[in-house]
Amino acid sequence: MGATSSSPKELSSSSQSVLTFPLIEEDDGQQHQPPPQHDDATNNNTSVQITRSAKLYAFCAALNSCNLGYDIGVNTGAGILLQNTLDLSDLQLEAFFGSLNLFAMAGALSSHLVNDKFGRRWSFRVAATIFIFGTILQSTAYSYVVLMIGRAFVGLGVGFGLAVDPLYIAEISPPQHRGRLVNWSEFAINLGIVFGFASGLMFATVDETVAWRWMFSMGAILPCFVIYFATFVMPESPRWLVANDRDGEACEVLKKVYPDGYDVDVIVTEIKESIEKERIAEHAVGWGVILFPSPAFKRILMVGMGISIAQQAVGIDAIIYFLVFILKQSGINSRITQMWILVGLGLIKLGVIFLAGRLLDRTGRRPLVFISLVGMSVSFFIVAMSFTGAVASEVGAIVGLGLYLAFFSIGMGPATWTIASEVFTTSIRAKAMSLATFGNRATATIFASSFLSVSNAMGSSNFFVMMALVCLVILLWMCYYLPETKGLSLEEMAHYFAEITGDESILEVEGLNRREVDRLNDPEQDILL
Numbered sequence: 110m111g112a113t114s115s116s117p118k119e120l121s122s123s124s125q126s127v128l129t130f131p132l133i134e135e136d137d138g139q140q141h142q143p144p145p146q147h148d149d150a151t152n153n154n155t156s157v158q159i160t161r162s163a164k165l166y167a168f169c170a171a172l173n174s175c176n177l178g179y180d181i182g183v184n185t186g187a188g189i190l191l192q193n194t195l196d197l198s199d200l201q202l203e204a205f206f207g208s209l210n211l212f213a214m215a216g217a218l219s220s221h222l223v224n225d226k227f228g229r230r231w232s233f234r235v236a237a238t239i240f241i242f243g244t245i246l247q248s249t250a251y252s253y254v255v256l257m258i259g260r261a262f263v264g265l266g267v268g269f270g271l272a273v274d275p276l277y278i279a280e281i282s283p284p285q286h287r288g289r290l291v292n293w294s295e296f297a298i299n300l301g302i303v304f305g306f307a308s309g310l311m312f313a314t315v316d317e318t319v320a321w322r323w324m325f326s327m328g329a330i331l332p333c334f335v336i337y338f339a340t341f342v343m344p345e346s347p348r349w350l351v352a353n354d355r356d357g358e359a360c361e362v363l364k365k366v367y368p369d370g371y372d373v374d375v376i377v378t379e380i381k382e383s384i385e386k387e388r389i390a391e392h393a394v395g396w397g398v399i400l401f402p403s404p405a406f407k408r409i410l411m412v413g414m415g416i417s418i419a420q421q422a423v424g425i426d427a428i429i430y431f432l433v434f435i436l437k438q439s440g441i442n443s444r445i446t447q448m449w450i451l452v453g454l455g456l457i458k459l460g461v462i463f464l465a466g467r468l469l470d471r472t473g474r475r476p477l478v479f480i481s482l483v484g485m486s487v488s489f490f491i492v493a494m495s496f497t498g499a500v501a502s503e504v505g506a507i508v509g510l511g512l513y514l515a516f517f518s519i520g521m522g523p524a525t526w527t528i529a530s531e532v533f534t535t536s537i538r539a540k541a542m543s544l545a546t547f548g549n550r551a552t553a554t555i556f557a558s559s560f561l562s563v564s565n566a567m568g569s570s571n572f573f574v575m576m577a578l579v580c581l582v583i584l585l586w587m588c589y590y591l592p593e594t595k596g597l598s599l600e601e602m603a604h605y606f607a608e609i610t611g612d613e614s615i616l617e618v619e620g621l622n623r624r625e626v627d628r629l630n631d632p633e634q635d636i637l638l
Contacts, residue, residue, distance in 0.1 A: 182305015
């Protein structure tokens with residue numbers, strides 16, 4: 110959950126949040142190739158200006174991602190109040206936090222039933238309605254059973270929404286601006302986290318038996334706006350319209366998101382070709398290539414699935430959920446102080462996410478991932494020392510947690526799904542991304558569902574030392590396996606993995622002809638690990 114993406118999105122400039130369910134962006138399969146140029150002078154792809162309508166529609170869609178962020182943030186502050194009020198055990202609270210990922214996975218997997226049949230706008234309405242219903246159940250619960258039923262609906266709504274947010278933005282955006290606009294969804298999740306933290310501050314002086322109910326109830330506000338925007342502001346996705354033989358309506362939508370005079374008929378033709386290419390690629394190979402991979406595909410899966418699991422193995426979801434518990438253990442007992450610290454930490458994370466989006470394509474993926482892992486390891490050691498008396502307990506915990514969130518957001522957060530989308534070749538992309546997402550969410554569930562129990566059993570200091578060592582182990586693994594994927598096409602990545610494994614069968618599966626392979630064998634095209 111990154112905290113925990115972040116969709117899986119096929120965008121080299123996307124920043125991935127703490128909790129993201131990446132999806133295969135439904136544009137062309139060659140997201141790193143220059144956009145096709147047309148003879149029509151009116152369609153100069155290199156100078157397409159982003160319109161106000163495109164920005165408006167992307168903003169409305171991104172607002173839906175705030176729901177997930179708010180749920181994360183509000184539970185961080187409300188969790189300990191909830192436990193005290195309903196007299197929950199640590200195991201029950203861990204199950205409450207960790208179950209969100211399981212329910213969200215179910216929501217994401219079932220979203221296509223509405224997404225494909227009724228369109229993206231209905232998906233937004235359904236997701237928001239489910240989220241509101243779950244929020245009401247949670248905020249009015251007087252038993253653990255009702256609380257978990259509400260949690261199930263919230264999770265379904267979150268997963269349903271995250272399956273459509275990046276998809277809609279990608280389909281409504283001109284290719285030249287798609288990366289930046291899809292990134293709004295990731296930014297919105299982190300903004301929602303700050304809103305959730307702020308709700309705790311807002312009710313910090315209210316009796317704890319009532320405060321968490323008001324905090325949960327506030328989560329129903331944003332979905333109401335989403336329903337309104339999806340009904341009266343946002344148009345249907347042009348890609349969905351084309352797929353359902355409604356080309357005329359698609360043209361009308363495209364005229365709003367492209368500059369005046371742009372030949373949108375060409376875009377409709379490209380969408381049709383893209384849909385057909387994806388259909389062919391999806392059915393070209395079965396699950397056998399993934400379940401019984403050749404050396405090249407095995408290496409690809411190790412990189413793509415490895416980094417997606419590693420993103421959650423550094424503990425981001427669990428750390429955010431249990432921030433208040435960590436602060437309390439460090440000696441900070443005032444609710445107001447705790448909430449102020451949460452807001453400050455949330456703003457740090459939000460600011461670094463914005464910075465990372467700009468650095469990802471400038472510096473490359475590997476340097477940021479390495480910096481991120483080293484920084485998180487040092488941060489964990491600082492937190493660990495705060496529990497041994499080596500540094501001032503409260504100051505050490507705050508500084509360590511702030512650095513941890515900052516270093517996660519500069520590398521492992523935004524780079525994870527970008528790298529996965531760049532190494533998974535066309536023939537296995539959809540299936541591999543599904544497996545990577547499952548691994549990411551399953552890891553998040555395990556960590557969030559066991560954080561308190563493991564921390565209490567080991568002792569806080571030993572636990573954070575262990576997490577620091579986990580980061581270092583992941584760093585060593587990344588140094589050996591992770592290639593630099595910045596600016597490389599899918600064909601170049603396929604050739605790279607064929608070369609380092611001596612397995613050229615991947616080139617046959619991907620349909621690369623000998624002429625293309627010879628071009629990639631040019632020394633200037635070499636890809637360095």
